[in-house]
Amino acid sequence: MPRTGERGGPQTRARILAVANRLFVERGYDTVTVAEVAREAGVSSVTVFNHFPRKEDLFLDRAVDAEELLRASVRDRAPDADVLTSLRDATRRLVDAGHPLSGVNDRSVPFFRTVAASPALIARAREIAADLQRTLAEELERDSAFEGDGSLLAAFFIAGYATVLMETARRRTAGEPPSAVVDDHSARLEQLFDALRGGFAPRP
CATH class of the missing domain: 1.10.357 (Tetracycline Repressor; domain 2)
Incomplete structure (x- = not known):
């Protein structure tokens, strides 16, 4: 179950992006899972996908x-x-x-x-x-x-x-x-x- 308030808005999205970018740059995109990004950002994988329908969009977000x-x-x-x-x-x-x-x-x-x-x-x-x-x-x-x-x-x-x-x-x-x-x-x-x-x- 998603944590209270984790669906959030711009702040949640920005936090997910910051975590994802750091992990991808440090370890390589293909070695990092969405579950790891979610855990580091303090949200569920469902919440990540609510903001970013595809994993690639966590890095190519522009x-x-x-x-x-x-x-x-x-x-x-x-x-x-x-x-x-x-x-x-x-x-x-x-x-x-x-x-x-x-x-x-x-x-x-x-x-x-x-x-x-x-x-x-x-x-x-x-x-x-x-x-x-x-x-x-x-x-x-x-x-x-x-x-x-x-x-x-x-x-x-x-x-x-x-x-x-x-x-x-x-x-x-x-x-x-x-x-x-x-x-x-x-x-x-x-x-x-x-x-x-x-x-x-x-x-x-």
Whole structure:
């Protein structure tokens, strides 16, 4: 039976996440069970699954944030900004803030190493990328101001961003100086948007 009040809300979720991340980084994702996470967090396994339907989501927990960012980039952009400008500005803000989704956060190195060592996390990351691609494509289809093939733009953007992120992960885990990696990360993002602009520029 769940312990009194253990279902909780944001605090319970945050505690579970903190415990799971620590255990996964220390011992490797595949060697840690949900039952161990629950025990360390002082909740039941049922409570863990109430907050995180899949074990992988205990580590790849930023998917919802990424979806919201994509939706906001389309729905909430300035009246005079096209989708590419809005997406570019959003990615710049992530880098400037050192947000975990940017891949340049100081805590990204153990994250990258843990994911790379787990086939289950790699597979889930690919599923999340596919989900994000669908999310962006659906938003573009609904956007009357966007002219072009939303499915293609979504595919190119998500694949391009993932490529930039993976190169940044490779260099960070190899121990390269963070400042140089961040500069190159930003430059490659600009190259990505220059390439997208050439193929998806707004019609006159």
